[in-house]
C-alpha cells in the first residue's frame with residue numbers, strides 16, 4: 001500500500017510495519033486483518049504471512065522519496081505501538097517523519113499507554129511537530145476515554161487534534177467534552193463553554209458536560225446559568241451509570257475510528 005490510498009481522508013499510506021493483534025472490541029472488523037489474511041500463503045505476496053507482525057525496514061525511507069506534499073496515514077495495516085515493534089524501530093519511523101516535513105503524517109493507535117510513555121520519553125522530539133498528528137481510536141466510552149486521557153498526557157498538539165476530530169463528526173459528544181476540558185485547562189472559558197454546549201447538543205443525556213459547563217459559567221460570573229447546569233447535572237447523575245449505558249446507543253466512533261477504515 002502506498003500512494004493513491006482508497007482510504008478517503010488520506011493521500012497516501014505508509015506501512016513500515018505490517019500485521020497486528022486485536023486489543024479491543026473496535027478491532028472486531030479490522031479491515032487490515034481481512035485484507036492481509038486473504039493473501040496468507042500466496043507466495044511472493046507482501047502479505048504471504050497474513051496478518052502476522054512484520055517489520056519492513058526497506059519501507060522506512062519511502063516518504064522521503066515522495067517529493068510532493070501528502071497527507072500520510074502511517075501504518076494503515078498495523079498499529080505502530082503494538083507489542084513486538086521495538087522502541088528503536090518506532091524511533092526510526094519518527095526520525096523519517098521529522099525529516100519529511102513537507103508531508104503531514106497521521107499516526108493512530110489503540111495502544112495509548114505505550115504512545116504516552118514514548119512521546120514523553122525518547123520520542124519527545126517528534127511529539128510536538130506540527131506536521132505529525134498523533135491520535136487514538138475511541139470506539140466507545142470504556143476504551144476510548146482512557147485513551148484520550150493518555151493522549152492528553154503527552155506533549156502532542158491535542159487541542160488541534162481534537163478540533164480536527166470533532167469537525168469530522170459533529171455528533172461527537174465525547175470529543176466536544178474533551179475539547180472543552182482542554183480549553184478550560186488553558187483558561188479559555190468562552191471556547192470551553194461553546195464546546196460543552198456542543199457536547200450537550202450531541203448527547204443531552206451525558207451528565208459531565210453539564211457539570212463542567214456549570215463550573216465554567218461560575219468562573220465567568222454567570223451564576224444563574226451555572227446553577228441551572230449543575231441542577232441538570234445532579235438530575236442526570238441520579239440515573240445509574242448502567243441505566244444510562246442501556247439507554248444510550250453506542251457512542252459514535254471518535255477521532256480516528258472515523259478514519260480507521262482499515
Ligand code: SF4
Pocket residue numbers: 020021022023024026027028030031032033076077078079110262
Ligand atoms: S490494526 Fe487496528 S483494528 Fe486492526 S487489530 Fe490492530 S489495532 Fe485492531
